Amino acid sequence: MNHDRGMKKWRAFASMPEQYIGLKEIINKQSEVAQPVLTEEQMEHANFTLIEALHTNKQVYLTYYKQGQCTTETGFIQFVDSLGDLFIFIDDVFELKNKVRLSELIDVCLA
Structure with missing residues (x-):
């Protein structure tokens, strides 16, 4: 009798989940960008916009x-x-509170 292995034969690389984790980390590293540096004027504008939006x-x-x-x-x-x-x-999407550092803020504008 011949037994078919079914889908097992197509899962050859799925037996190594560490490989997928490593590949995901490499892809994420390649898509990283450097943090933009804001001028003093841009930081002031962002601060005023934040305060206006708050009030x-x-x-x-x-x-x-x-x-x-x-x-x-x-x-x-x-x-x-x-x-x-x-x-x-x-x-807006999930109505969750998010804490963000002001030093990480790049741009803010009123909708």
Whole structure:
């Protein structure tokens, strides 16, 4: 009698999950970008926009640097601490609180 191995014969490399983890790390490393450096004027503009959005409760578009990637999200500013280098915003999609350092902020504009 002949027994067919079924899908096992097509899973030759799936027996090494470490390989997939390593490949994913390599791909993520290649897609990393350097954190942009903002001028003093750009930082002031971002700070004023954050404070305006906080007081008027307007929606903002935020672009920030996190783990080698530039991320853009929309949300509402809940808290700004200039001395503590921190702001908190609630994103539109999942309505989650996100803490971001002001030094990681790249751009902010009112929606």
